[in-house]
Amino acid sequence: MNDAVVPTHAPEPTVSSLYRDHHSWLESWLRRRLGNAWDAADLSQDTFLRVLASAQPIEQMQEPRAYLVTVGKRLLVNFHQRRSLEQAYLNALASLPQACVPSPEQRWLLLETLHALDDLLEGLPVQVRRAFLWSQLEGLGYREIAARLNVCERTVKRYMAQAYEHCLLVNL
Amino acid sequence: MNRGVARAAAQWLALLESGAATERDHAALQRWRDSHPQHEQTWQRAQALRQRFSDLPQALAMASLDRPQPGRRAVLKRALGIAALLPTAWLLSRQLPIQTWRADLHTATGERTRMALADGASVQLNTATAVDVDPAQRRITLVEGELALNVPAATAMSVQTRYGELTVSQAEVCVRQLDAGCLVSVLKGSVRVRDLDGRTATLQGGQQAPLKSSGLGAWVAFDALQLGWRDGVLTAQNQALGDFLRELARYRPGVLRWDPRLEQLRVTGSFRLDDTDRILDLLASSLGLHVQARTRYWVTLS
Numbered sequence: 001m002n003d004a005v006v007p008t009h010a011p012e013p014t015v016s017s018l019y020r021d022h023h024s025w026l027e028s029w030l031r032r033r034l035g036n037a038w039d040a041a042d043l044s045q046d047t048f049l050r051v052l053a054s055a056q057p058i059e060q061m062q063e064p065r066a067y068l069v070t071v072g073k074r075l076l077v078n079f080h081q082r083r084s085l086e087q088a089y090l091n092a093l094a095s096l097p098q099a100c101v102p103s104p105e106q107r108w109l110l111l112e113t114l115h116a117l118d119d120l121l122e123g124l125p126v127q128v129r130r131a132f133l134w135s136q137l138e139g140l141g142y143r144e145i146a147a148r149l150n151v152c153e154r155t156v157k158r159y160m161a162q163a164y165e166h167c168l169l170v171n172l
Numbered sequence: 173m174n175r176g177v178a179r180a181a182a183q184w185l186a187l188l189e190s191g192a193a194t195e196r197d198h199a200a201l202q203r204w205r206d207s208h209p210q211h212e213q214t215w216q217r218a219q220a221l222r223q224r225f226s227d228l229p230q231a232l233a234m235a236s237l238d239r240p241q242p243g244r245r246a247v248l249k250r251a252l253g254i255a256a257l258l259p260t261a262w263l264l265s266r267q268l269p270i271q272t273w274r275a276d277l278h279t280a281t282g283e284r285t286r287m288a289l290a291d292g293a294s295v296q297l298n299t300a301t302a303v304d305v306d307p308a309q310r311r312i313t314l315v316e317g318e319l320a321l322n323v324p325a326a327t328a329m330s331v332q333t334r335y336g337e338l339t340v341s342q343a344e345v346c347v348r349q350l351d352a353g354c355l356v357s358v359l360k361g362s363v364r365v366r367d368l369d370g371r372t373a374t375l376q377g378g379q380q381a382p383l384k385s386s387g388l389g390a391w392v393a394f395d396a397l398q399l400g401w402r403d404g405v406l407t408a409q410n411q412a413l414g415d416f417l418r419e420l421a422r423y424r425p426g427v428l429r430w431d432p433r434l435e436q437l438r439v440t441g442s443f444r445l446d447d448t449d450r451i452l453d454l455l456a457s458s459l460g461l462h463v464q465a466r467t468r469y470w471v472t473l474s
Contacts, residue, residue: 085236092235102229113228114236121237125393130238130410135189136225137234142190150409150440157186164182167221168214169173 018058019048026068033076043079047072085118086111120170124163131156132163174210181214185222240412240436278302279317281425282448284401291325298348298401299423318348320359320402335383336367343377346399353384357394406443406451413437413459417473424448430473434461 023044030047031040050071051058061067089111093101102110121129127149134140134148142156149156184201187193193201205212225233279285279297286296290307297303301317312321313332321340323329328341333354338345343361347354356365357380366372367387375381380394397407406423408416414435421428423445437459443451456463456473464472 084239088239089232089236092232096231110229110232113224114233117224117228117233118237125395127395127409133234133238136222137228137230137237148410148440150407150442153190157190160189161179161182161186164185164218164221165175165178168178168181168218169175 015052015058018051018061018064022064022068023048025065026072029069030072030076034079039079043072043075046075050075081118081122082115085114089114120167121163124166127151128159128162128166131159135160173214177208177210177214180204181211181218184215185218240415277305278315282423284404284445289329291323291327293321293323293325293329295322296320296402314347314349314354316349318346318401320344320346320399322360333383335385336365336388339364339366346402350382353382356381356383356388357399359396359399400442401445404445406445408439408441408443410438410440413439413455420448420451428473434459434473 026047027037027040027044030043031037034040034043047068051068054071058064093107101107121132124132131145131149134145135142140148142153142160145156146153184204187197188201205215277285277287277297279299279301281300284296284298286294287305288294289305290310295303295305295312296319298318298320301319302315303319304313304315305311306313310327310329311332312319312329314334319331321329321331322344323340324342326341328339331338331340331345331347333347333349335353338347338356340363341361343363344359345363346357346359348357356363356375358375358377360377362374362376364372364374365381365383365388367383368385369387371387373388375388375391378393379391381391382389395409397409400407406416406420412435414430414432416439417428417430439455439459441454441458443454445451452463452473455461462474464474
C-alpha cells in the first residue's frame with residue numbers, strides 16, 4: 001500500500017465493503033436495463049468478478065460506482081450479443097425440417113461453438129464479417145462475394161486478410 | 173502473438189482463397205512457413221480456425237452468425253425503428269416543428285439542398301432538415317435532420333447540436349440528429365467533438381460515433397456509401413428490407429407501412445432518391461412485393 005490519501009473517518013475500501021456498499025445498487029441499475037431480476041443478479045455477480053479480477057486496485061478506485069457501471073455496460077452489451085445469437089439460432093433451428101434438427105447434445109455443443117466464434121468476430125466491420133462468413137461457411141468465391149457486397153474483388157481480398165488477421169490475433 | 177506474423181499469414185490465406193495463387197506463390201508460402209517456427213505455428217492455427225468454420229452446419233451457422241448485428245448499432249436502430257412505427261399524429265407534428273421556422277435554411281421531407289459558405293466551405297442539407305447559419309461566428313446550428321459540412325480551409329467552422337459542438341477545419345463531416353442523440357460521421361480529415369460536459373475528443377476520417385447528452389460514444393468504422401444521400405443516392409448492401417424502408421421513409425411524406433414478415437428480406441442496390449415511388453416499384457418487382465397505394469401518402473407493401 002502506498003501513501004494514498006485515505007480519509008481516517010472512512011474505512012479503506014476493500015472487496016467486502018465494495019460489494020456490501022454497491023451490489024444492491026448495481027443490481028437495481030442492471031434490472032432497470034434488463035427488465036428482470038434474475039439476469040440482473042447474474043450480471044451483477046459477473047461485474048463484481050470482473051472488477052475483482054481486474055488490474056485496478058480496489059483501494060485506489062476513486063468512484064467505484066462509475067467503474068462498476070463501466071464494467072456493467074460492457075457486460076450488458078455482451079449479454080445482448082449472446083441473447084441475439086441465441087434467438088437467431090433458435091429461429092434457425094425452428095425452421096429446419098424435423099429430420100435435420102440435431103440432437104439436444106449437439107444443439108448445445110453447436111451453440112457453444114457459435115458463441116465462441118461470435119466473440120471471435122466481434123469488432124470486425126459488418127462488411128468484413130459478412131465476406132468472411134460467406135467465404136468460410138458457404139464457400140463463396142471472391143467474385144460472388146464482390147458481387148453481393150457491390151465492391152471489387154481486391155476489396156474482398158483485403159476484407160479476408162483483415163478478418164484472418166483479426167481472428168489470429170484474438171484467438172490465442 | 174506477433175502482429176506482423178499474423179498479418180503475413182492473413183495475407184497468404186487471402187491470396188490462396190482468391191484462387192489466383194500461382195506455383196511460385198505456393199513455393200514462396202512454403203518458404204515462409206519453413207523460415208521460422210512461429211510462422212508454421214501461426215499457419216497451423218489458421219488452418220484450425222478454418223476447420224472450425226467448415227465443421228459447422230452451414231444454414232444454422234449462417235443464420236446465427238450473420239444475424240442483424242446488435243450492440244451499439246442497435247441503439248441507433250431502435251431509435252429509427254420507433255420513428256418508423258409512430259402513428260400519423262406524430263408524423264404531422266414532425267412535418268412543421270416550430271423551431272424549423274426560426275431556422276435560416278430548411279428542407280422539406282424528400283428535399284435536399286446545398287449552400288456555398290465562405291472560404292470554399294459548403295453545407296448540404298438532407299431531407300427534413302433545419303439549420304441556423306451564423307456567418308460572423310462561422311457557426312451552423314443543426315436544429316433538425318441531417319447535414320454534411322465540408323471545410324477545405326484551415327479556418328475552422330463549428331457545428332452546434334443539442335448534444336455538443338464540433339469543430340471542423342480541413343475536414344468533411346456528416347451529422348444526423350436522432351431522437352436521443354446525434355450521429356457524427358467523419359468523411360475526411362479530423363473533427364474535434366466537445367460534449368455537453370465540456371469533454372473533448374477527436375474523430376478521424378472513416379470513424380462514426382454517437383454523441384449524446386452522456387457524451388461521445390465509442391466510434392466504429394463506417395462505409396461512406398451509408399452517406400450516399402449527398403449524391404442523391406440511397407445504397408443498400410444486403411440490408412434487411414425493414415431497415416432499408418425505415419431509411420427510405422425519411423424521404424417520403426406520409427405513411428409507408430409494410431408487412432412485418434418482409435422485415436428480413438434482403439436488399440442490394442443503389443437507388444436514386446429523386447423518385448422514391450420508383451424505388452418502391454423497383455423493390456416490388458425485384459422482391460415480388462405487392463405495393464398498395466391508397467394515396468401517394470399512404471402506401472402499404474405486402
